[in-house]
Amino acid sequence: MQGLLSVRGLEKHFGGLAAVQKVDLDLQEGVTTALVGPNGAGKTTLFNLITGNIVPDSGTVTVAGAAVTGRRPHEIARLGVARSFQDLRLFGRMTVRDNVLAAIEHGAWFWQPGGGAARRAREAAVESALERTGLSHLAKARAVDLSYAETKFLSVARILATGARIWLLDEPASGLDLNSRNRFVALVREAVAAGVTVCLIEHNLDIVTELADRIAFLDRGAKLAEGEPAAILRDPELIAIYFGERRP
Amino acid sequence: MIAYLLNLATLATVFGILAASLNLLIGYAGIFSMAHAVFFGLGAYAGAQIAMLLVPDVLLACLAAAAVAGLLSLCLALPALRVRGEYFVVASLGLQMVAITVFSEAHAVTGGHGGLVGIPPATLFGLNIGDPGAFLLVCLAVLALVLLGIRVLMRGSFGRSLMAIRDSESAAKAFGKDVPRIKTLAVGLGCALAGVAGALFAFYMAFVNVESFTLEQSVLVMAMVIIGGTATLAGPLIGVLLLLLLPAGLSFLTFIPPTEIGAVQQFIYGLAMTLLMIFRPAGIAGLSTGRR
Ligand SMILES: Nc1ncnc2c1ncn2[C@@H]1O[C@H](COP(=O)(O)OP(=O)(O)O)[C@@H](O)[C@H]1O
Ligand SMILES: [Mg+2]
Numbered sequence: 001m002q003g004l005l006s007v008r009g010l011e012k013h014f015g016g017l018a019a020v021q022k023v024d025l026d027l028q029e030g031v032t033t034a035l036v037g038p039n040g041a042g043k044t045t046l047f048n049l050i051t052g053n054i055v056p057d058s059g060t061v062t063v064a065g066a067a068v069t070g071r072r073p074h075e076i077a078r079l080g081v082a083r084s085f086q087d088l089r090l091f092g093r094m095t096v097r098d099n100v101l102a103a104i105e106h107g108a109w110f111w112q113p114g115g116g117a118a119r120r121a122r123e124a125a126v127e128s129a130l131e132r133t134g135l136s137h138l139a140k141a142r143a144v145d146l147s148y149a150e151t152k153f154l155s156v157a158r159i160l161a162t163g164a165r166i167w168l169l170d171e172p173a174s175g176l177d178l179n180s181r182n183r184f185v186a187l188v189r190e191a192v193a194a195g196v197t198v199c200l201i202e203h204n205l206d207i208v209t210e211l212a213d214r215i216a217f218l219d220r221g222a223k224l225a226e227g228e229p230a231a232i233l234r235d236p237e238l239i240a241i242y243f244g245e246r247r248p
Numbered sequence: 249m250i251a252y253l254l255n256l257a258t259l260a261t262v263f264g265i266l267a268a269s270l271n272l273l274i275g276y277a278g279i280f281s282m283a284h285a286v287f288f289g290l291g292a293y294a295g296a297q298i299a300m301l302l303v304p305d306v307l308l309a310c311l312a313a314a315a316v317a318g319l320l321s322l323c324l325a326l327p328a329l330r331v332r333g334e335y336f337v338v339a340s341l342g343l344q345m346v347a348i349t350v351f352s353e354a355h356a357v358t359g360g361h362g363g364l365v366g367i368p369p370a371t372l373f374g375l376n377i378g379d380p381g382a383f384l385l386v387c388l389a390v391l392a393l394v395l396l397g398i399r400v401l402m403r404g405s406f407g408r409s410l411m412a413i414r415d416s417e418s419a420a421k422a423f424g425k426d427v428p429r430i431k432t433l434a435v436g437l438g439c440a441l442a443g444v445a446g447a448l449f450a451f452y453m454a455f456v457n458v459e460s461f462t463l464e465q466s467v468l469v470m471a472m473v474i475i476g477g478t479a480t481l482a483g484p485l486i487g488v489l490l491l492l493l494l495p496a497g498l499s500f501l502t503f504i505p506p507t508e509i510g511a512v513q514q515f516i517y518g519l520a521m522t523l524l525m526i527f528r529p530a531g532i533a534g535l536s537t538g539r540r
Contacts (some may be wrong), residue, residue, distance in 0.1 A: 051422060073421035082423070089419035091412045095477070102408040102420075108429040110406045143415075158423065 002062070004029040004197050005081070005166050010029075010049055010059035012042075012221075017046040022219040023059070027166065032188075032198045034229070037218035043201045044086055046218070047168050051083050052076045060241050063166070078106060082164035084155045090143040096154055097139040100126045103158040129161035132187065142233060149180040156187060167191065169200040174205050185210055204211040205233060217242075254380040260492050261387040262449050265394050267472040267484035268452040269441035274470065276402055278414030279328050282466050283340040286347040287324075287439040289318040289461030296364045296456055296540070298447075304368040306377065306386060309447045317443025318436045325435040327385025332417075336404045344463050351458040362420055363457025368418050370451040384446030394441055400435075410434055423437060471517055475524055477531025486532050491517070 003026030005164060012020040020042045027033055035043045048054040050061050052073040057229040060069045065080045091099045104122050107113050130136045133153040138146065152172060153240075159167055173184050181204075188211055192198055202208050208215065208229060215232040219241050225232055232238060266288055273279040291313030298309045312454035351358050358364065369378025370386070377383055401407055409430050412420040421427055450456045468491065476487025494516060498509050524531065 010310075031361070053418060074424045074426050077422055077424040085419065085422075089416040089422075091415040091419065093415055094408070094411050098411075102405075102412040102425075103423040105405040105408060106424040106426075107405060108409070108426040108433065110401060110404070110433070112405045164425065208360050 001026070001028070003031075003151070004028045004064055004215065005050070006062045007046075007114055008060045008062075010046070010061065011057045012049055012054060013046055013057055018221045020049060023218070023221075023223050025216055025223065025226075027199050028160070029197050029198050030231070031213045032192055032200070032211050033213035033214045033216060035199065035201045035218060036203075036205075036208060036215050036232070036242065037224075038219075038237055038244060041218040042221040043218055044170055045221075047170055047201070047210065049082055050076075050168065051081060074106075077162075077164075080163075080165040081168065082159040082162045082166065083168040084159060084170050084172055088151055088152060088155045090158075092144040093142060095140050095142055096135055096146070097126060097130065099143055099154055100129050100157050100161045103164075104161050108184075113167075125161045125163065129157040130168075132190070133157040134183065149176055151154060151177060152184070156184070160187075160191070165195070165197060167198045167200075169198065169202075171201050171203065173204060181207070207208060209233070251380065254384055255310030256496060257452055258380065258384045258387055258452055260488055261384065261391050262452065263469070263488045263492060264391050264431045264473065264485050265387075265445040265448070266442055266469055267476070267488050268394055268398060268481075269445065269482075270469050271473045271478060272398060272402075272434060272483045274436040274440070274473050275480070275483070276407060276410045276414065277431060277438075279431070280337050280451050280470075281324060281328075281340045281435075281438075282470070283339055283344040283347065283440055283499060284469050285461045285465035286344055287442035287464070288320060288446040288449070288465065288469075289347070289351060289456075289458070290317045290320055291443025292450040292456045292460070293351075293364065293446075294443065295447025295449040296367045297357065299367050299370070299451065300364065302417075304371050304451070306370045306372050306448070306451065309360060309370075309451065310390070310444045313443035313447035314440040315443075318444065321436050321439030322432070325432040328431055329450075341463070342465055359457065361458060363455060364450075365455050365461075367450055367454045367456070369454070380420060383452060387452075390444065394444070395481055406430075406433075446454070448466060468482065468511075471521060474531055475520055477533030479527065480531070480533045482530050483533035490532075509529065516526065 001225050005027040007023060007025040010020055010023045023046060037043055049056045052071055055070060060067055061066065062083060091102060101122065104125060112118065126194055130139055135153055135154055135157055138150060145156060156172060173181055176184060185207060188198060212229050215229050216223055217232055217238050225238060257395055270284045273281050279379060293318040295309035295313040298312045324340060327336055331339060350363055370383060371377060372386065377386055413430060417427060435441055472487035472491050473484045475490060477483025495513055498512060500506060504512055
């Protein structure tokens with residue numbers, strides 16, 4: 001069945017390197033999918049292809065049945081696809097509050113459409129996102145002045161505020177302390193319960209087990225397997241690849 | 249002495265508008281244009297032509313100058329959208345050089361090297377505002393309006409969009425921002441305001457020629473913005489005061505031979521910019537750097 005977000009035969013080469021090869025992937029509505037695979041497997045590139053950051057050599061991406069291949073990143077974003085970046089890419093010199101507010105203002109003109117009501121709705125969305133990510137007390141701090149865990153939560157707050165239906169999270173929990181990690185897992189669970197379709201790239205297999213309904217396993221640009229977490233994580237061949245024991 | 253102070257104050261005000269407009273590009277949008285004097289010049293020529301051919305009305309001349317500089321800023325927006333960072337700096341340098349050639353050769357519009365002479369004294373709604381005091385007041389009023397406008401815009405969504413693009417263009421796109429349109433708009437606005445400064449400059453000098461719109465001028469304005477402090481309202485003004493007062497101050501130091509003042513000035517600018525970048529990269533009025 002074609003998913004809410006669907007990828008067919010996606011390919012991308014960088015020079016001679018096949019970063020993504022003939023990948024099919026379906027994000028079914030409400031199903032949390034984890035992309036797992038060793039470093040350099042092409043996971044981030046797959047996100048970049050889906051969100052229009054990079055144009056694929058071939059293949060298609062559809063969101064809710066509409067073809068988006070070749071559309072520009074901001075157009076795809078406005079269809080309800082939000083993403084985080086492995087290196088976060090916060091708006092460093094802006095405040096925490098402005099980071100989140102800027103993420104939901106789409107008007108390119110000198111003002112935003114919708115007048116006062118829309119403005120109040122945006123402000124409410126920002127406050128709520130900051131509260132849920134535990135950043136309210138830092139609203140006026142600049143992003144560059146945050147601690148590591150705080151920057152991670154800010155990158156989630158930006159996505160949360162957008163109200164996007166699809167979240168693509170690129171290693172959102174890497175390097176988090178235990179407490180922050182648990183808060184993060186709870187945050188994603190809340191979003192999923194509220195109807196968000198999540199796809200996350202994650203190296204920590206505990207987090208994958210806690211959050212994911214499905215796993216897609218990538219290696220050297222190709223999707224080697226996809227299925228229930230238990231089945232994938234029990235496959236000795238995949239685990240060997242994952243932990244770096246290369247096949248001949 | 250009064251005349252001297254009025255002269256300094258008027259020039260500072262005009263350059264204040266110019267620096268504030270460049271700050272929009274450098275400080276808020278992260279677009280390091282080395283061609284700002286071109287748009288200052290376009291505004292000066294446009295304003296002068298309106299005054300000489302039509303009426304010497306300041307408002308009309310400023311609007312025409314803004315329109316001409318704003319429209320031709322597409323020449324700058326195009327590279328700003330296509331290339332980033334140091335490549336854009338080079339592209340804008342090229343534009344600056346091309347523009348100087350055009351300014352020097354297009355005699356019919358710019359008067360060539362001789363420039364445009366005999367720009368009539370300014371009027372406003374038929375009132376003569378040609379005397380230095382009145383003209384300074386008009387310039388101050390324009391500066392106040394420009395600063396107010398920039399403050400309102402930069403505190404609003406447009407400013408947030410610009411700063412978001414400055415801090416991470418790919419993230420801005422990923423959050424639905426139409427980056428080319430926002431950048432084009434910022435370049436257009438910044439250059440239109442430079443044009444306004446140019447029109448006021450033309451009236452004040454009653455004479456304009458290409459010498460005022462060279463690369464040195466672009467560099468001077470950029471130095472004002474960077475030394476004063478980017479992305480702040482007061483920064484560019486502080487930079488203007490320092491860099492305009494510096495030569496005035498130096499001329500009081502009688503032990504420096506007049507022929508050497510230029511060299512001493514260059515030396516001090518250069519040293520100040522280098523030291524600032526090391527110790528206070530956000531400029532004098534800028535926020536201190538964060539932990540990272
Ligand atoms: N813009 C790029 N240009 C050239 N090579 C790239 C680019 N982006 C990624 N790659 C390469 O593509 C491969 C997949 O990278 P990536 O998608 O980042 O892997 P992962 O996120 O799974 O660790 C790597 O070998 C990487 O070096
Ligand atoms: Mg990656």
